[in-house]
Amino acid sequence: MSFQNTQPSPGGDITGNASPAFSTAAADNTLSEALLTLKKRRWIVIVAMLVGLIYGVYKAKTQPKLYSAFGQIQVRSGSSNEFRLDAAQAITGGTDTASKMLTEIQILKSDSLLLTVAREMDLANNSTFLDAKGPVTHRSLDDPAVRQATVDRLQTNLRVVLVPKTEIINISYSSLDAKLAADIVNKVISAYIQRSYETRFASTQRVSQWLSSQLDDLKQQVETSQEQMMDLQRRLGILGFDPSHNQIATSLEDLSKAAGDAKLARIIAEARYRVLSGMDPDTMESSIDALPGGAAVELNQLRTQLAEAKANYAQLEATLGPNHPQAKSVKAQITELSSEVAKEQNRLLVQAKENFVVARANENQTNAALESQKADAYKLRDDLIEYTLRQREYEANRTLYEGLLQKLRTAGVEAGLESMEIDIVDQALPPASPTLRSSSKIVMVGVIFGLIGGIIIAFLLDSLDTGLRTITEVENVTELPSLAVIPRARRTSVEQGASLTTAQKNLIVLSQSKSQFSESFRALRTSLLLSTAGHPPKFILLTSATPSEGKTTLSTNLACILAQGDARVLLIDADLRRPSVHHRFGMSGKVGLTTVLTGASTLENAAQNVSEVPNLDVLPAGPMPPFPTEMLSSQAMDSLLQHCGEIYTHVLIDTPPILSVTDGVILARHSDAVVLVVRHGKSSKHIVRRARDLLVRSGAPITGIVLNAVDLNSPDYYGYYGYSGYSYSSADSGSWEPQGASEGKTRGSREAE
Template identity: 25%
Template sequence: MQDQFYEQTEEQEIKLTDYLHIISRYKWLIIAIFVLVVAATVIYTFHSPKIYSASSTIMLEEKSSENLLFSSMANKATSINNYIEILKSRPVLEAAYSIIQNSEIYPEIPLNPANHEEPDKFSPIGAIKEKLAVESQRETDIIKISYESTHPGEAKLVANALALGLQNKDNEYARIEFKNVREFLENRLDETERRLRNSEEDLRSYKIDKGISMLSEETTQIIEQSAELELLLSEAETEYAVAKNRLDFLTSELSDQDKLLSDVNSIITTPLLEQLRREIVTNQSKYLNLLSKPSYSPDHPELVALKNQIDNAKRQLNEEIQKTTNVKAGTADPLVYRADLISSISKARVEKNIAESKVENLRKSVEQYNRQLSLLPDAEIELARLERNNRINEKTYTMLNEKFEEARIAEKSKMGKIRIVEEAQLPEAPIKPNKKMNLLIAIVLGLGGGIGSSFLLHSLDSKIRTFDDVRNYVSLPILGTIPFIRVHDSDIDYLEKQIKNATGEGKEELKHIKQQVESRLITNYAPKSSTSESFRMLRTNIVAKKKKGQPLSLLVTSSGPKEGKSTIISNLAVALSQMDKKVILVDLDLRRPMQHKIFNLEKNEGISDFLYDHDKELETFIKKTKIDNLDIITSGFIPPNPSELLASSHMDEVLDILKQKYDYILLDTPPTMAVTDSIILAKKVDFRALVVRINQADKIVIKRIKEILDNVDSDFTGAIINGIHPQKYYSSYEYNYYYYYYYGKEDEKKDGALPKKSS
């Protein structure tokens, strides 16, 4: 029967009310954690600096091209990722910071080191990189640049400066070829300017020294023609130098690409790519062989599967090749770039050859005019030479200046791949702290933390707190549930006042009532209370266990001290005596006896005296109480060896004698975990009850004492649950709660005393 009860209790399912009881028990902890978290969040939110965010948008313009086998989106993703990393690089950040420094609001923004306590230790570049956020828009060529700051103007300024800095750096890379030409022409222009000034000074000095200012018309014509040819020669030499410079630059770029392709050729011979190639060739051969058979059509499942395998292998092969080339080349399609270089080199070589041929022909013509000039008189020859050099330098300077401007315009007009789509705008409101979101998170964390802490404490708590704990850890039939017996100080004070004013027998009666109230003997001084009804229900369950016509010996113990076992057994004894049955209560707690105090009797001449020296009859140790049908044997003196006395044959004799005289023999024994007295007596009685006090009894201790009883082939008949609060522990379907609801509320105030207070 009891084993069946154990199985039923072990299979109890967890109900929602169980969790609600735990939450109700720890409600103040939950409220405290909730208030603490919300308060901390509110303080943090209102004291946190306001953070503003601004975003600019750029677009990567890149020409699409075909891959080795078929097109892929991997190249686009790689290019975008490359530009994102370039944007975070120090050169771009420094360029952006230079733009920021030229802003009107620079003196007031946090990025200005002067606005910090230790300017030398502040790094503006590091601060920009830390607060910078870059993300690419999915399936587009758009890159979003965001920056957060406590200054709204700085957020806008930095976001725009980063976009502009990246665009400038990209343009610089795209204009590098034109830059070389411009720098070459600039150097030639400076050199020609110096020659022009020198020739002008030489001509002026010669005319002054020789007193010659005019040349003959024939000489002037020869000089003009010679100067024109010299100009053409200088122009041709310039074109030749530009073409040669450009060809050298392109050849250097091609050399770098050839090294790259040579490296790629070695990489694409890896075992993985070789395996993929062999797989493609094998599957293609198998596909063609099957297709040649009459029974196989192109839509045959086996051919479709082979074709899918071939396509997948090609795709994988292409992706592996693209990964290699993209990483090494830094461009989406290095082969196309190399082809463009070769085309540009071919054109540059043709231009160089044409310019070289032109230079040679012009030099011959110039030499011819120089021979004509050599035939002139000496004075006229020198003046003609100076005049010609001056005109040549003038025209050469004009020509170089024109070409320099053309090169500079061409350089400026060359644009990179970055386009600014949208500039950052001044943020109107801060994005942090988000007051609503922070408060919502605080509410969730506060409730979650509080409830989680309550469940954690509940799981770590080893005390019996609820009826579920009783069912799960005590695993005994419940004989009765006893509410907490309140003793109000006001009732004691009232009784003391009554005692002072009373005389004679009335005074003694009041003293007796006061003693019973203090001893919580509620079944005698308040028999109509709901608590007394709980003892009567306990009495009913015990009486049901009694065999007809036979006495019942009952042992009441607890797992530990202060669980109320003495109070319960004394009230149970009173309830049994009210049935007109003869009841005796034996105080066998020979270490800390209590029954003599509860019933206001002398402790001496008790059970220990009889067990220690049984020369007297047992009847001489039985004491009458003021309650009908209830006798008591007090503990007597405190012996040095209680366990040995209780284990003796004299104790068996005591029980045999009492069973002949009484219907119910109640034994008040010490806590089981503390001493072995209860274990010794367990096999001597018919009924064993374990008092379990809510919030006091320990789960581990109860489990241990049950194991101890099992070791001596005994067990508890049932459990008495003590110290409950009816509103907290009973459901609306349990009888005791109904009784409490209908009667207990009125009687609760009367539990402390019987006499009514006068108004």
């Protein structure tokens, strides 16, 4: 059978399928883990509670006898509302009552107020206030350090509390002297009332000064605006000016009407002239009658007379003849009447033309007057706009001035009302007896703080502890599964050891086969046999990060457990620097691995059978060689392992610590399963992680870790095995002892592995 690596890569599962890394489901801290931590470090918590108890008792017995004086004041937020001049302010009562009361409390505890109290009472030189024995040297509050120390001391012992749902403030002070406590409270109240008067007076003064300066400017602006408005009125020539009714507007309206009438008259006259000048003179009278402007009466009369004369002449000429004097007289009359008609026609035409010219001139003059009046109206409009602006500016300045003047007068009245809102309900009186805190309360507080401190220290120490004590920690650090937990072994009693062989004394699985120790090795055997898919591992290598972690103990006991079945098992002691396997079985170490590798002996001659376990052979290390690493990495070692694989079912190899020498890393490449042994409470997280990394980088088939020498009675492992409360027989009873003890007895002064 080949002894080459048939294991999956580190972190693989038992089926041979590689997985990225092993992770435990219990990685997160839980409440149960916290309780285990507290139980594990319970003595730290108990000691811390005892220290807190002692301190509490000490503080309760030695607490100073402080006298607390109490005083009460009422800060009325609405005591003067009925006298307020502003109705809205009288209803709301000014600012919010709750915020105002909190503000007053902060004022009572302010540095400036307490500094005033300290100056008036000269507390910086008061030995009672300073808790000094005997007189004190003179100190001045002008010194910043003295001032700050005095104010801090006052603030520390002064308590200002608002009584819920009231306007009453409780003020108390604690001191070793009853009279001093009462005096300080009363002085704080009087200083607060005095400050209230002064601050309100100063505030009123600041408001008055500001309003006065603003009023002076506004008054000047009002006067200037009024003068500008009056100058504009004088320039407009009006007094009590009404912008909607004025002479220019009336004239403009009349001129607009007159311009319309003149234009109409000009159109009529022009039409009459145009008609008369272009018509037949003989029909002029009929056209004149049709045109507007009246009929031509004289022309009609002349035409009538001319027609009568012509008719008369025609009659006379027919009867008397044209030469008759009467006919000639009528003919002369006809000629004269014709001349008169022509003159009248010309006169009417000239009259129509003159009327047209007059109407046109009238229209032009009326339009000119209208345009002039419009210009005056436009100018008046601009003046009216300026007048309106001046008037508005004047009204605004006057309104603001009157409002500020009213506010100034109101502020002066209400300032006096506001300053009367603080009343003293109770003056502070010297207390008759000191105020002591409850002793039980002080002790309880000390115990609670001790408990909290102990818990904090316990968790702090647990976080700083780099030792591996639980399966969860080991699995989280190594990212490898745990194969088994090996408890600390029971040491065989002297009476029982008298009848046992050396192997039975050193190997607990032989002397106490029904103990929890033996059962843990059976669990380890099961984990190893199921760690590879298809076939159990043949070459099993056990190693550790550092010495004294119980690696040899695991190798020898595991070999016995594996050999108790039908399998033939060979245990090889490959620790050529500090061999100890042959001591455990009481064998001779003169012949062993080194003699086989050098050819001085054969495997059959060097391997020694264990009489207590017939299927188990042990190959001791043999004489210590000068170059162990070269010997283990030689071709002879490869051939030996191949030969062993053909003979034995399982070959266990016990190697030295891998962080000390590289022997274990070299042999790990020829193994089917590598088991990393970690000792409970001894192995460091960093060391174990480094050992794991070294094996991973070398390609070793790491199967898992074994946590050795575990105290199953510790809180971390309470009830770890289901049969922890079950025992086989009283014959297995005995005292408990870590596995290193038996190794030390076997090897004498040589250091335990």
